[in-house]
Amino acid sequence: MSFRDTLDFLLYDWLNVETLTARERFADHSRETFTSVFDTCERIAREKFVPFNRLADTEEPHFDGERVVQPQAAHDAAKAFVESGMLAAAQDAEMGGMQLPCVIEMAANSFFSKASIGLGGGAMLTSGNANLLMAHGTEAQKDVFAKNEFSGRFFGTMCLSEPQAGSSLSDIVTRAVPDGEGAGSDPLGPRYRLRGNKMWISNGEHELAENIVHLVLAKIPGSDGQLVPGTKGISLFIVPKKLVDTDGALTGERNDVALAGLNHKLGYRGIPNTLLNFGEGKYPVRGGAGAIGYLVGRPGDGLRNMFHMMNEARIGVGLGATMLGYAGFEASLDYARQRPQGRPVAVGGKDASRPQVPIVQHADVRRMLLAQKAYCEGAMALALQCAHLVDEHHTGDAAAAAEAGLLLDMLTPIAKSWPSEWCLEANSLAIQVLGGYGYTRDYPVEQYWRDNRLNMIHEGTHGIQGLDLLGRKVVMDGGRGFALLASRVEATIARAKARPALAPFAESLAGTWAALAKATQAAWSTGVPEEALANATPYLQAFGHTALAWVWLDVALTAHAAPDSDTARGLRQAAQFFFRYELPKVPAWLAVVESRDDTCRQMQEAWF
Structure with missing residues (x-):
């Protein structure tokens, strides 16, 4: 297949x-x-x-x-x-x-x-x-x-983080002030002058397109000249690398956006990652100091608007992580089929006179290959399911669209975080299948691992996704999203119980989901966020594995009903692997969540 x-x-x-x-x-x-x-x-x-x-x-x-x-x-x-x-x-x-x-x-x-x-x-x-x-x-x-980006004349970026703020967007200090008396009447939107520094900007400087459209988060000072603390004061601006007229033609004037340096990364090197200076005078723009930017939406709505791009990007990051895992899986499978080494285990010991066999015939190699398959194909199913929910959210009837939006809220942290952790593990297993060769640059699997390691970090680290899931998503609207997801999981379980081959897996998922719901309630039982969220990352891992078990059970239902083929048989076997090897990991993660374990919270800095 x-x-x-x-x-x-x-x-x-x-x-x-x-x-x-x-x-x-x-x-x-x-x-x-x-x-x-x-x-x-x-x-x-x-x-x-x-x-x-x-x-x-x-x-x-x-x-x-x-x-x-x-x-x-x-x-x-x-x-x-x-x-x-x-x-x-x-x-x-x-x-x-x-x-x-x-x-x-x-x-x-x-x-x-x-x-x-x-x-x-x-x-x-x-x-x-x-x-x-x-x-x-x-x-x-x-x-x-937008139209020139869709045509490829312009390329785009998102500029959120700053050297002193990182993921803490409430602490950004890039400033945006109105650009003179005519600022509010510019055809391209209210015009501002921006000054500040942005870090970790992928594709922030290059020569692949005529222009670069930076979407920049910045704060508009209050009447006292001070920046509003927190995220409520953040606004969103279009800051083009080169200034344009109202027809999109380049005016010939460079905006005051300057490359301050390139970040030299472990992997993912094909795309430049930059530190950018806005409005520091390297490319002075006539009429004032600072880089020219155009307000998108209303003042103070910047973070809410930017999340439109960030949420879409998080599903994209998850799918990218999945494909890097899949590339490693294919490479290690191809190697395992061709690499002769060792002989089958037999009663009385191995017969050294017999020819060596391809390593794919060894049970432990098959374990590593099957784990990769379960991680990568499960992650691919999850990403495609989320993309399908996007279509439902935008083109379904009112009720279906509302439910799809709620399910996306619940699943997006998982769609980003789970593939970025477990398809990275798939890459690690691919290296292991190749043994010493896998650790050399003669084979591509080491690069896949290096490229994939970024995905646990960008577009929101694991810790941030865990806080978002346990701190916001499962409790929002009185737990409506969690309840809706539960109803979908329960429906799949009910269908699977009717199939003898899948009934044991359905029972396992039912028990795990009940444990997840119990741990969720226990985490918040004291109402103290510090206690509830101390183990948000183990919660994210437990939730992710449970969600993937649901996805695999649903896929297995289709695979069992489909005409027999290598594809259907392979998916059924991967589902079985997930339930027998992976789902049993969940109780250990939930144990620290349910007990609100304080081991990490009580650790003192000096003790390290």
């Missing part, structure tokens, strides 16, 4: 995405058009991305004093991606889009992530940036900035 076989099974047999074509927005599509999109993306990924994945790692971007230099392969890959139309794949036809469902768009992008995530990462940022502007920007901002 192949990756494409598994993808098709999950899309068409499990999620039944062909039914989306009955909706007005997707009426021009069919399985044939979806297949054509996948064929195109798979071909471009194979020709323009795969051969240069190692090159993007070894010839990482560097600054020559004037510009960021990247290998020609990076330019060719970006050009091919733009020409594919995938930047605007989900957009209206009037915006140059294909009106593809989100689930098809994300599935198509998975080919690029698997081929070379470093070469393809900028595209995700650009489409996410433009999608945010489509949701919250003015008509002029959509026409001038």
